[in-house]
Amino acid sequence: MDEGFDVGARLRQLRQERGLSQRELAKRAKVTNSSISLIEQNSVSPSVSSLKKILDALPVSISAFFAGDEHSQPRPFYKxxxxxxxxxxxxxxxxxxxxxxxxxxxxxxxxxxxxxxxxxxxxxxxxxxxxxxxxxxxxxxxxxxxxxxxxxxxxxxxxxxxxxxxxxxxxxxxxxxxxxxxxxxxxxxxxxxx
CATH class of the missing domain: 2.60.120.10 (Jelly Rolls)
Structure with missing residues (x-):
């Protein structure tokens, strides 16, 4: 995942905004409770397919997950x-x-x-x-x-x-x-x- 991006904190924020426990999110995403906990602690980096399953259960798009709360003006070029x-x-x-x-x-x-x-x-x-x-x-x-x-x-x-x-x-x-x-x-x- 993006080194400058805190995957664990972002997942925790989205889960809490929806009033879900780690256990409830894990159940919806069909992953283990420990998976959610370890990701939120940044102890493991989730595979893309695991992250997709978890975000689908929220539901939140991958784009929105990584965009966070940032909004930028459209621009044509990217380094x-x-x-x-x-x-x-x-x-x-x-x-x-x-x-x-x-x-x-x-x-x-x-x-x-x-x-x-x-x-x-x-x-x-x-x-x-x-x-x-x-x-x-x-x-x-x-x-x-x-x-x-x-x-x-x-x-x-x-x-x-x-x-x-x-x-x-x-x-x-x-x-x-x-x-x-x-x-x-x-x-x-x-x-x-x-």
Whole structure:
């Protein structure tokens, strides 16, 4: 997660604003009580899929979670250091313009180290997504169809189809992707392709 961002404090704030105990949030998110406690204490960094499950139970979008209470004026350019890390410590997903109000799409700079995987569970959510492999290779499964994409190759699909991303190569894979509705959207609750 973003080093300058206090994930634990933000989760605690949102949980308390909704009047939920750690136990109740854990029950709704189908995670253990200790998971919520450890995340709020910043003792563990949640995987993207775990954080998504917890935020869906609030419900709060990933975008709103990382934007916090900040509102900034829209601007056209962002330095690499200004991208918001929403990865899980293994996968790196750096979101462009995370704090931009009324953002209608998500643009991500994604890094998958060798062996990295978006998760055992196939992902499904409203919207469309696409991307271009910049370096390395990635195995993408969409609705049972599997392809190995290399630098220069691209993908575009309906995100409601079950999908998964895996780096089966021996070097890092870098992808620049976009999805709409913005980042992690599923009927108003936000998800991402992994």
């Amino acid at each position: 690499a250091s200004e991208l918001t890390e929403i990865g899980d410590g293994v996968l790196s997903w750096r979101l462009v313009a995370a704090r931009r109000p009324d953002r209608r799409m998500s643009v991500l700079h994604e890094r998958y180290p060798p062996g990295a995987d978006s998760g055992d569970e196939m992902l499904e959510h409203d919207g469309e997504e696409g991307g271009v492999v910049v370096e390395g290779e990635i195995e993408i499964t969409v609705n049972g169809e599997v392809a190995l994409l290399r630098a220069g190759d691209a993908y575009y699909f309906d995100s409601r189809l079950p999908h998964r991303f895996r780096n089966v190569g021996d070097r890092e894979c870098v992808i620049v992707s976009a999805n709409t509705p913005p980042s992690f959207s599923d009927g108003g609750e936000e998800l991402h392709h992994g």
